[in-house]
Structures are given as C-alpha cells and as structure tokens.
Amino acid sequence: MNPNLTAASERSKLIQWLVGIAVAASIWLFAYNQLTAFADWVISLLGLSRQTRTGEALHFFFYDSPKVVLLLTGIVFIMGVIQTFFSPERTRAMLSGKREGVGNVLAASLGIVTPFCSCSAVPLFIGFLSAGVPLGVTFSFLISAPMVNEVALVLLFGMFGWKVAALYLGLGLLVAIVAGMVIGKLKMERFLEDWVQKILGGQTAEHHGEQLTWVARFEAGVDHVKEIVGKVWPYILAGIALGAGIHGYVPEDFMASFMGKDVWWAVPAAVLLGVPMYTNAAGVIPIVEALIGKGAALGTVLAFMMSVIALSAPEMIILRKALKPTLIATFAGVVAIGILLVGYVFNWLL
Amino acid sequence: MLIKILGTGCAKCNRLEQLAKEIAAELKLTATFEHVTEMQDIMAYQVMSTPALVINEVVKSSGRIPSRGEIAGWLQGG
Numbered sequence: 001m002n003p004n005l006t007a008a009s010e011r012s013k014l015i016q017w018l019v020g021i022a023v024a025a026s027i028w029l030f031a032y033n034q035l036t037a038f039a040d041w042v043i044s045l046l047g048l049s050r051q052t053r054t055g056e057a058l059h060f061f062f063y064d065s066p067k068v069v070l071l072l073t074g075i076v077f078i079m080g081v082i083q084t085f086f087s088p089e090r091t092r093a094m095l096s097g098k099r100e101g102v103g104n105v106l107a108a109s110l111g112i113v114t115p116f117c118s119c120s121a122v123p124l125f126i127g128f129l130s131a132g133v134p135l136g137v138t139f140s141f142l143i144s145a146p147m148v149n150e151v152a153l154v155l156l157f158g159m160f161g162w163k164v165a166a167l168y169l170g171l172g173l174l175v176a177i178v179a180g181m182v183i184g185k186l187k188m189e190r191f192l193e194d195w196v197q198k199i200l201g202g203q204t205a206e207h208h209g210e211q212l213t214w215v216a217r218f219e220a221g222v223d224h225v226k227e228i229v230g231k232v233w234p235y236i237l238a239g240i241a242l243g244a245g246i247h248g249y250v251p252e253d254f255m256a257s258f259m260g261k262d263v264w265w266a267v268p269a270a271v272l273l274g275v276p277m278y279t280n281a282a283g284v285i286p287i288v289e290a291l292i293g294k295g296a297a298l299g300t301v302l303a304f305m306m307s308v309i310a311l312s313a314p315e316m317i318i319l320r321k322a323l324k325p326t327l328i329a330t331f332a333g334v335v336a337i338g339i340l341l342v343g344y345v346f347n348w349l350l
Numbered sequence: 351m352l353i354k355i356l357g358t359g360c361a362k363c364n365r366l367e368q369l370a371k372e373i374a375a376e377l378k379l380t381a382t383f384e385h386v387t388e389m390q391d392i393m394a395y396q397v398m399s400t401p402a403l404v405i406n407e408v409v410k411s412s413g414r415i416p417s418r419g420e421i422a423g424w425l426q427g428g
Contacts, residue, residue: 117360119357119400
C-alpha cells in the first residue's frame with residue numbers, strides 16, 4: 001500500500017475516534033446527571049411510591065445499577081487506554097535496578113496501571129527477576145496488581161463513596177509495599193524452582209515493545225470495556241439487587257453481633273474465609289454490600305475483600321510452578337498478616 | 351511455516367489460535383500450528399505475558415490479541 005495513503009486513512013480514522021469519544025462522553029455526562037430522574041420515572045411508571053418498602057428498594061436498584069455501570073464503563077475505557085502505555089516490558093524496564101524500598105513503592109503503584117491476568121503471573125514473575133528486579137519488589141507488584149484494580153475501586157466508590165475507595169487504594173498499596181519489603185528482607189531467592197534459577201543465570205534477550213497508534217490504543221480501550229464490563233455486569237446487578245433487597249427485610253444490626261467491631265476474631269475469620277474463595281472484585285461486591293448494609297465493621301469487610309482478591313488458591317497453584325512451597329507459604333503468610341493488620345487498624349480508627 | 355501460540359490455556363489464547371488459523375486459511379497458506387502450554391517452554395521465548403504469537407520462532411506479539419491486519423501482515427512475511 002502507498003504509505004501516504006495509509007497515513008491519510010490512519011488520520012481520518014483517528015478523527016472518527018476523537019469525534020466518537022466526544023459524543024460518547026457527552027451522552028455519558030448527560031446520563032450521569034439524569035440518574036435520579038430515571039429512577040423516579042421507573043418507579044412512577046410501575047405505579048409505586050418511594051414511601052413503600054418495595055418502592056424504595058426498587059428506586060435504590062434503578063438508581064444504583066445504571067450509576068455503577070456508567071462509572072465502570074467510563075473508567076474501564078480510560079484504564080484500557082492507559083494500560084497501552086504500560087506494557088509489562090516497560091514496567092520491567094522501569095523497575096530493573098531499583099533499590100528495595102523505592103522499588104517496592106514504584107512496583108505497587110505500577111501494579112495498578114499495568115495490564116495483568118493471573119494466567120500470566122509466572123511469565124511476568126520470571127521476566128521481572130531475569131531483568132534484575134529484586135524478588136521483594138517483584139512481589140510488591142504481584143500483590144498489588146490483582147488487588148488494587150480499577151474495577152474494585154470504581155465499585156467501592158459507586159456504592160460506598162470516595163472515602164472507602166481511597167482507603168482501599170491506600171491500604172492495598174501499603175500491604176503490597178510492606179509485604180514485598182518483608183519478603184525481600186527474608187532473602188528467599190533459593191526457594192525458586194530449579195528451572196527458574198537456571199533461566200535467571202542465563203542471558204535475557206531485549207524484547208522491544210511494539211509502537212502503538214492512538215487508534216490502536218482506543219481500540220484497546222473498547223476491548224477492555226467489552227471484556228471487563230461484559231464479564232462483571234451480572235455480579236454487579238446481583239450485588240445491587242441484594243443490597244436493595246435486604247434494605248428492609250434483615251434486621252439492621254444482624255451482622256453486628258458476629259462481624260461487628262467488638263468481635264476480636266472477626267478479622268482473622270474474614271481473612272481465612274477469603275482464601276479459598278476465588279472471584280474477581282465484582283464477584284465479591286454483592287457480599288460486601290450485604291455485610292456493610294447490615295452492620296458488619298468496615299475493617300472486617302475490607303479485610304475479607306482483600307483476602308478474596310489477593311490470596312486465591314488457583315493463583316498459588318499457578319505460582320507453584322515457579323516457587324517452592326516454602327516461598328508460597330511465606331508469600332501467603334506475609335500478605336495475610338498485612339491484611340489482618342489493615343482490618344484491625346481500620347476497625348480501631350473508625 | 352510454523353506458527354506457535356504460547357499460553358497456558360486461557361480464553362484469550364484459544365481465541366488467538368482460532369484467529370490465526372482463520373487468517374492462514376483465508377490467505378491459503380500452509381502452516382503448522384502448535385499450542386505451547388508448558389510453562390518452561392513458554393519461558394524459553396522470554397515473553398512476559400500470554401497469549402503470545404510466534405511465527406517461525408520469532409515472537410510477534412505478546413499479551414494481546416493482534417488485529418486481523420497485523421496477523422495477515424506477519425503471515426505474509428511483513
């Protein structure tokens with residue numbers, strides 16, 4: 001193809017995208033401002049009043065669901081575009097040669113924006129180590145990447161407000177940073193599987209990241225939305241429906257008796273309960289919504305949520321291919337203790 | 351032509367294999383496909399995220415599903 005022609009068609013495509021995004025953003029903003037009106041309209045259409053229990057529950061559902069879905073679509077698109085700037089190769093280059101401490105903070109932060117799927121955990125892990133990223137710094141990344149992600153943050157923001165979301169972000173990063181530093185201090189390099197040590201002793205090839213156009217980045221954003229929102233929307237609707245449903249039907253302090261602030265064993269129990277459970281941030285939200293709505297302490301619930309997302313049996317089985325059991329156990333133990341402390345501090349502060 | 355898909359069997363890996371096969375068939379290319387699932391074999395290519403597409407032992411992409419145009423270009427030797 002004629003290169004000038006390609007450039008021209010590439011440019012017209014980009015313009016189409018920019019116009020499309022501007023239109024979509026205006027519709028998004030308009031819809032976001034009409035949420036209450038929409039819920040009121042649905043309720044009146046059904047001939048119900050917000051004074052009744054059913055009416056109030058339905059209003060809650062028809063207000064919250066579009067709100068969370070809108071927020072999620074917007075943020076996931078933006079994250080999909082941002083992620084194209086942070087390929088694992090680029091993150092690795094930024095982390096290699098960093099000292100412990102600074103490296104842990106950077107690794108945990110990059111964990112938020114670097115695309116990550118637990119099926120790629122082992123290649124990523126080895127790729128980091130072979131480029132000279134210290135073991136503890138690699139773990140900071142590996143803990144933060146699944147736990148502190150945009151879906152969890154958007155859902156917490158949409159359902160419980162920005163304070164809870166910000167606390168989750170801050171404490172999630174803190175757990176990832178500190179746990180990585182502890183693992184680094186323990187000098188556990190010899191607990192990597194032998195074949196991994198062999199690779200690390202060898203040479204690493206430079207793999208240069210591909211240069212993407214803006215059109216490709218926008219397409220990646222749309223793909224990200226299709227993938228994430230397409231997967232999680234049933235959980236979100238279930239969560240909101242549950243939240244709306246229990247609104248009036250379960251006693252307000254039902255959970256407080258055994259998941260309240262004063263129950264000392266509630267936090268460890270929540271962490272232990274979270275380990276065998278494997279689901280993404282969206283899957284755990286229905287449970288979180290139900291627990292908080294009924295008087296469970298916030299620290300306990302956040303500890304549960306972090307445990308479900310960060311410590312999962314399937315991910316450990318994947319990591320087992322590269323790590324010896326001692327290192328896996330240390331990883332799980334250190335992270336669990338970190339989450340435990342977060343839960344207690346939270347319950348004590350609030 | 352030897353086309354390898356590196357990936358431990360995630361949904362994306364299977365989609366990439368399907369796509370590459372379709373495009374090879376459209377271009378009427380004779381290619382041998384291999385799906386590499388063993389972690390040690392994947393690591394030999396030094397990719398950091400799966401799925402990765404390897405054509406004649408050269409890593410063309412990793413961590414994403416490339417567009418049809420890109421794959422067609424690589425298959426035609428671009």
